[in-house]
Amino acid sequence: MSRAHKKNQKRATKKQEGKGFVVEESIGGAAAPTVTKQDPVKELRDQLAQAKAEKNHDLANKLRQQLWITQDLAAGYKPNISAEDEGSREALTQVQERLTTPASSLSSSTASVRLDGASAISTLGSEERKLKTLRKKLDQIQSLKKKLEQGETLEANQLTKLKTEESVLEEIEHLENLLSIPVKR
Known part of the structure; x- marks a missing residue:
């Protein structure tokens, strides 16, 4: 052998x-x-x-x-x-x-x-994932606002990101409303 x-x-x-x-x-x-x-x-x-x-x-x-x-x-x-x-x-x-x-x-x-030996199970649906990414975007926008208030100069792409805050908030609200509706089984 x-x-x-x-x-x-x-x-x-x-x-x-x-x-x-x-x-x-x-x-x-x-x-x-x-x-x-x-x-x-x-x-x-x-x-x-x-x-x-x-x-x-x-x-x-x-x-x-x-x-x-x-x-x-x-x-x-x-x-x-x-x-x-x-x-x-x-x-x-x-x-x-x-x-x-x-x-x-x-x-x-x-x-x-x-x-033991198994990975954690993640069962996020597509809506939950999108909501999670939108919340991350919102956090990034908030941090950019703080930088702007502190007097730091922002790049052009960062300024355009600041302008998208309202649409991100609307999308978050829409997804939260969708996820709060009970699903019939």
Whole structure:
């Protein structure tokens, strides 16, 4: 057995082990018992392999769809699912429940979930991202105003940015109104 073969085997076993979820529960300052849950992506892959082995194609298709959505959410991308695609909407809600239930299913007391080896999940929609960038623009405009008040000379592009303040404020107000409207499901 070569050294490269040994290294590859070691890597494969590390990959298969996986730490999964670690759920820490604390009740009134008592010692926190730790419960390890399996990573949702790994869990879905295992279920998908089992469904394929049993030749259950309907279940395999649903699990594949849930796996895609879970991977998208883990990568920080919120999938854009149309209102007509009921199966995808159902899969999205199931995945979101699966990602949030490890802490709530243990008990109703204080529980915190930490993902080991997984990135933080960002599910900002396009409107939220645009609102965030507009707020950054507004902050930049405010800092430019302060510089102008302090007597610093501004460049031409900075002066044009100052002139856009009113339109940025209007866009922020419009997006905040859009986001405050409850969405029917």
